[in-house]
Amino acid sequence: MSTTNLDTALRYLQALESGATGEALAAFFHPQVEQREYPNALTRTGQTRGLTALLAGAEKGRKLLSSQRYAVRNTLAQGDTVALEVDWSGTLAVPLRTLAAGDTLRATCGMFLTFQDGRIISQRNYDCFEPF
Structure with a gap:
């Protein structure tokens, strides 16, 4: 079965939701990955x-x-690029500014992933957080 870049991008978000770290997360990235968070x-x-x-x-x-959740609103895949519009929410384990542990932090995100050899080589995030 062939896996598309969009399939990989969606599995990546699922891995993030499940708290993947280390090798489980590294498997999604090209060794030369560069992530830019605006x-x-x-x-x-x-x-x-x-x-x-x-x-x-x-x-x-x-x-x-x-915990965290990625609710995908829209996707667009063309060639080696996948664009995702995502509603993200995270339940805080510790206080953050005006929020207490247990409160939910929310953002609407634009994520642009570029793939090389089936792995993410570039990620650009535009994260718009709700006031907190």
């Missing part, structure tokens, strides 16, 4: 990360969130 309410100046930092971020996220 400025948002959590990362005011944005950031660019490679594989090591992405995996470290997933570990950090497991400490911040007790």
Whole structure:
């Protein structure tokens, strides 16, 4: 059975939801992956990360969130690129600014994934968080 880039992108979101880290998460990424997170309410100046930092971020996220959900609104796949419009929500494991542990943080996200050899080599995130 052939797996499309869109299938892989959706499995990637499922892995994130399930709290995948380490090798389970690394399997989705090309070794030369670059993720660019544009400025948002959590990362005011944005950031660019490679594989090591992405995996470290997933570990950090497991400490911040007790669960997270990606509800896909729209997808578009063309060639090596997949675009996703996603409603994200995360239940906080610890307090964050005005939110208490157990509260839900929400964002609408635009995610643009570029694939090489069936793995993500580029990810660009535009995350619009609800006020908190």
